[in-house]
Amino acid sequence: MTDAADVGGGPLWVGTSWKMNKGMSEARQYVRGLSDHVRRVGLSGVQPFVIPSFTAIAATRDELGPDSPVLVGAQNAHWEDGGAWTGEVSVAQVKDAGAQLVEIGHSERREHFGETVATTRLKVAAALRHGLVPLLCIGESAEVKRAGDSSRVILEQAAGALDGLTAAQTGRVLVAYEPIWAIGENGRPATVDELRQPFADLGREYGSATRGLLYGGSVNLENAADLLGIDHVTGLFVGRAAWQLPGYLRLLEIAAAHPKAAAVTR
Template sequence: MTDTAVLGVRRLWIGTSWKMNKGLAEARSYVSALSDYVSRTGLPGVQPFVIPSLTALAATRDELGADSPVLLGVQNAHWEDQGAWTGEVSVAQAKDAGAQLVEIGHSERREHFGETVATTRLKVAAVLAHGLVPLLCIGESAEVKTAGESSRFILEQAAGALDGLTAEQVGRVLIAYEPIWAIGENGRPATVAELREPFAALGREYGGRTKGLLYGGSVNLDNAEDLLGIDHVTGLFIGRAAWQLPGYLRLLEIAAAHPKAAG
């Protein structure tokens, strides 16, 4: 795998999490074809990443090969290196299995598994300590949005998770803004107008200070180009639209053709 120390030179981050989907055969088929595509095109200006289910991590790693420019991640990891944590996987174990990126604080983890700002802070620190890339997910509910508190809420989530880090450490973090009302099967795609202020707030606080500011939430082939055009957006974190390989490849093409990919 590509050393994480050299990652980040590409300008647009375009990735997908498979959540609890795909068995080994489907994972291998997807990633084998993705690897061929990236090798052929080079994808200048674009940093692709894939976050499979944990059971498919090793198979995905093997299909990508040692020198793949595609970044490989896990959807969660514990902050302790080892211990009596039944059912958990440590950052050290994830790294040993081939992970280079760790997703932290997705709204589903917060809602269903008790993830808090305090645990996201512990996980970010652990991921950085092992030299991997933290992908910190933040986002507000529809109620918070209606109250006009979106920017305040997501800045507090981000600040809490990054508290105590040095400027160099913050520079190794990816932040993905995923409003809860816009994600999932029943999510409503956000308009560009709705996203301008949250990203303006993120840009004022973290623009140029982090590895990237990504948007995720009902991203699709029709809105990807417009979403990438929002000020301070430097990538997309994609769900269902990228679960089938043709959709992901098309999204990578859209990103590669975007003016931001060229600098």
């Protein structure tokens, strides 16, 4: 199995969370096709990852096999290793199921399940403690954007979640900027111009300090290359456009053809 702590070297990260979709058989079918594509085509300069529901993590990891370059993630995990937390799943448990990465702080978790800056900090620390890659999601509401306060809010979310980490620990964290107004079924795709300043600010604070800065929010086949071209963007975290395998494979091809991916392999 690929050691999540050793994956790096500056690839473009391209991944997808399936949210509450796909059972075990669907997950197996999807990653079987993904594995075939990777074997035939290769993924020079690109690091793929998929994040299934809890119930399909083990099936996904099993189908990919021990030597797959594709990382498997969990969509959430509790910060405690065990205990009386009915309905929760710990980082240790998702690791045991085959996860190598943990998504933390998605806006849906913040809105519907009470995720806070404090709990994201606990979860980032737990993921690092168990040797998994934390994928920290940050993003602001439409109201915050209209008030011109986007950068302050997302930088505070990032700083709060990473507070207390050593430089080495911070260097193992992925940060995904996902503006709330741009994600989901009713999200409005962000323009490149709208994203330049947030990523300039994130890049200044975390560009060289973290493992990578990803963008997520209405990513599709038409805008993926332009989004990757934004300064400090080192990957894409994709929703619906990657839920069907052909879409995800095309996004991987777009990333592999991007100059930033080519720079990794030179």
